[in-house]
Amino acid sequence: MDIGVLVAGLLTLAIFSFLYKDNPVYKAAESWLIGLSIGYALVIFWQTTIVDLLFRPLFSGGRLILIIPLALGLMMFSRFSRRTAWISRIPIAFMIGAGAGVAIPAMLYARTLKQMSACVMPVVENGSFNIEALVVAVGVISTLAYFYFSREHKGFVGKTARLGTYFLMIFFGATFGYTVMSRMSTFIGRIDFLLIDFLHLIK
Amino acid sequence: MMDRLRTRWIIFSGLAIVVIIAYMITVKFKTAPSPATLKAYDYIESLPESSVVIFSFDHEASSLPEIKPIALALLRHTFKNNIRIIGLSLFAEGTSIGFNLLNKTAAEYGKVYGRDYVFLGFKPQYISAILGMGESIKRVFPADYLGNAVDSLPIMQGIENYDNIAMVVSIADGDRTVQWVEYAGARYKQAVMAGLTAAMITSYDPYLSSEQLYAVVGGLRGAAEYENLLEQRGGGSRGMLAQSAAHLYIIVLVVVGNIVYFRSRRRRGEA
Amino acid sequence: MRTKIPLIICLVFGVIMFAQYFSSHPLALKVYNNILEWWQIIFAFTLFIGVLAFVKNNLKNISRGKEPIYKLIGLLGLVLMPILAIAGGTGIDSPFMWSFDNMLAPMQATVFSLLAFFVASASYRGFRARTVSATILLLTALIVLLGRIPLAEMVSESFPKLTFWIQSYPSMAARRAILIGIGLGSMTTALRVILGIERTYLRGE
Numbered sequence: 001m002d003i004g005v006l007v008a009g010l011l012t013l014a015i016f017s018f019l020y021k022d023n024p025v026y027k028a029a030e031s032w033l034i035g036l037s038i039g040y041a042l043v044i045f046w047q048t049t050i051v052d053l054l055f056r057p058l059f060s061g062g063r064l065i066l067i068i069p070l071a072l073g074l075m076m077f078s079r080f081s082r083r084t085a086w087i088s089r090i091p092i093a094f095m096i097g098a099g100a101g102v103a104i105p106a107m108l109y110a111r112t113l114k115q116m117s118a119c120v121m122p123v124v125e126n127g128s129f130n131i132e133a134l135v136v137a138v139g140v141i142s143t144l145a146y147f148y149f150s151r152e153h154k155g156f157v158g159k160t161a162r163l164g165t166y167f168l169m170i171f172f173g174a175t176f177g178y179t180v181m182s183r184m185s186t187f188i189g190r191i192d193f194l195l196i197d198f199l200h201l202i203k
Numbered sequence: 204m205m206d207r208l209r210t211r212w213i214i215f216s217g218l219a220i221v222v223i224i225a226y227m228i229t230v231k232f233k234t235a236p237s238p239a240t241l242k243a244y245d246y247i248e249s250l251p252e253s254s255v256v257i258f259s260f261d262h263e264a265s266s267l268p269e270i271k272p273i274a275l276a277l278l279r280h281t282f283k284n285n286i287r288i289i290g291l292s293l294f295a296e297g298t299s300i301g302f303n304l305l306n307k308t309a310a311e312y313g314k315v316y317g318r319d320y321v322f323l324g325f326k327p328q329y330i331s332a333i334l335g336m337g338e339s340i341k342r343v344f345p346a347d348y349l350g351n352a353v354d355s356l357p358i359m360q361g362i363e364n365y366d367n368i369a370m371v372v373s374i375a376d377g378d379r380t381v382q383w384v385e386y387a388g389a390r391y392k393q394a395v396m397a398g399l400t401a402a403m404i405t406s407y408d409p410y411l412s413s414e415q416l417y418a419v420v421g422g423l424r425g426a427a428e429y430e431n432l433l434e435q436r437g438g439g440s441r442g443m444l445a446q447s448a449a450h451l452y453i454i455v456l457v458v459v460g461n462i463v464y465f466r467s468r469r470r471r472g473e474a
Numbered sequence: 475m476r477t478k479i480p481l482i483i484c485l486v487f488g489v490i491m492f493a494q495y496f497s498s499h500p501l502a503l504k505v506y507n508n509i510l511e512w513w514q515i516i517f518a519f520t521l522f523i524g525v526l527a528f529v530k531n532n533l534k535n536i537s538r539g540k541e542p543i544y545k546l547i548g549l550l551g552l553v554l555m556p557i558l559a560i561a562g563g564t565g566i567d568s569p570f571m572w573s574f575d576n577m578l579a580p581m582q583a584t585v586f587s588l589l590a591f592f593v594a595s596a597s598y599r600g601f602r603a604r605t606v607s608a609t610i611l612l613l614t615a616l617i618v619l620l621g622r623i624p625l626a627e628m629v630s631e632s633f634p635k636l637t638f639w640i641q642s643y644p645s646m647a648a649r650r651a652i653l654i655g656i657g658l659g660s661m662t663t664a665l666r667v668i669l670g671i672e673r674t675y676l677r678g679e
Binding site: 004005007008011012015016018019027028029030031032034035036037038040041043044045046050053054065066068069070073074076077079080086091092094095096097099100101103104105107108111112115118119132135136137138139140141143144147164166169171172173174175176178179181184186187189190193 | 488
């Protein structure tokens with residue numbers, strides 16, 4: 001048997017052992033996984049960002065302006081001392097500010113306005129009644145009413161909000177159905193590995 | 204307490220047995236494609252040869268069993284139609300997976316690295332990477348995953364930004380595709396489609412409906428549908444009986460759970 | 475100064491990144507591209523902070539005798555991947571890639587697949603038709619579960635049709651309302667952050 005498949009199979013079984021109960025084999029595999037994941041991310045971040053975007057253009061390409069992000073990046077390490085920790089707020093403020101700046105037009109146009117305009121569909125088209133357009137309009141308005149807390153949910157607003165909860169339940173139900181589908185697919189994937197590659201029980 | 208544990212083990216064992224037995228039986232299903240899968244297939248089919256498509260592996264290793272059949276089906280179709288692929292990742296773990304899958308499928312179709320496909324690797328801070336590629340892909344990825352200067356690769360000649368990209372195919376297990384839609388799509392008018400884990404499908408329905416997202420191949424079922432269209436059996440089709448059995452098992456659990464609940468409620472009411 | 479400098483930086487870069495959306499002037503584009511590049515570089519440093527904190531925490535636990543073996547295993551895993559990358563690179567046949575393919579990826583996928591069992595257990599214990607809302611949720615889930623399997627499709631084509639209808643209209647409508655709410659909320663929060671009203675990110679020294 002291929003050594004890689006053997007290792008992967010044994011580690012898979014070690015993780016599955018948790019289904020019986022928490023045990024030392026599972027705990028060891030879990031710690032190993034955490035360590036490997038962090039080590040892996042460290043390598044990928046170093047190689048694709050620090051080397052490719054910073055060191056190579058700065059030291060080989062002479063782009064001196066990159067000293068600014070280097071300095072800002074190094075400021076992050078000030079978090080390890082209580083006295084200097086406030087310095088790390090500077091690069092954080094840079095990232096938060098830039099993120100907020102690009103988010104406003106994206107959230108306004110690509111999310112809010114685009115989604116709102118997609119709700120506007122003709123209920124009667126070419127003489128025929130379009131029930132789906134009505135369902136979507138009622139669904140969006142009633143669900144929004146449920147999240148509208150500036151007015152007490154009584155009377156008409158209360159009834160609309162109640163209808164909104166039914167639409168939300170339909171969404172949660174559909175999402176649950178698809179989530180079950182997703183989790184089962186992942187499990188089937190592991191069974192595929194165990195039965196075909198590891199145990200050679202089927203071809 | 205012991206009763207609860209026993210019930211739990213019975214449920215767990217039942218699921219394992221049902222899935223294992225179902226997986227060992229070979230049944231060929233004819234899975235009718237969903238409208239979204241069909242749209243994705245038709246799009247790749249309609250692309251002229253030598254067009255360039257970005258495949259972004261925006262997922263973690265945890266969803267690999269579900270993502271792999273979807274990615275393989277889409278990659279095979281794209282390579283089969285002689286469309287060039289630029290691979291990249293906005294999730295660190297998607298990097299190795301994307302690189303492996305791309306090389307595996309490229310080898311099946313005799314594609315040459317650097318000419319027919321390339322893997323640019325990973326970049327953190329997905330919003331800045333997505334926006335940056337709208338101005339210059341080479342600036343965000345000056346070197347590919349193997350360290351080659353991107354300028355030196357034949358596939359990258361004439362590729363500056365999204366203007367030269369026909370479609371972004373985001374293979375995702377979370378909301379990374381949303382960022383492709385809301386940043387690359389809205390600002391640079393880049394067409395985006397997705398290969399998603401089933402759990403994410405309902406979250407993307409509004410984007411499909413508003414046509415901000417072009418198409419979706421969702422879950423193992425979506426992979427099976429795509430494999431059927433391609434007439435090439437793979438992981439998706441193979442898992443369909445086990446998937447059906449698992450769903451039926453869950454339905455039985457829900458029904459039995461409710462019967463037990465209502466019977467105990469009635470008994471409490473009588474007492 | 476400790477608060478004012480970060481607030482000013484946040485305001486300046488927030489305004490620049492917002493304003494550039496409306497300008498295609500070469501200078502605006504140059505500034506925009508530089509900021510996008512810096513953002514990625516600085517973000518990468520945040521990972522190194524996390525790694526250092528992980529190492530520090532684990533070493534502390536080892537010295538205090540708190541599950542030292544597991545902490546040591548974690549640290550060994552962390553050290554192994556960079557060593558493999560330095561020794562053999564990160565190419566397709568490298569030991570680094572071998573470790574990813576045969577250790578990291580299978581374990582991650584298996585941990586995630588455990589959820590299948592807990593979903594099954596939750597379906598039995600928690601999915602009860604107690605109220606009208608719970609019944610709607612339950613029925614929708616059952617329809618979707620049936621509608622997306624080939625076995626049910628062979629019995630009747632109505633199952634997938636009904637599933638797609640639910641997914642495309644009532645379920646989508648609720649999700650759309652949630653998205654609109656999130657969009658408005660995110661926009662407001664972003665504005666509050668730029669203007670320095672929202673300062674949560676300045677906490678925690």
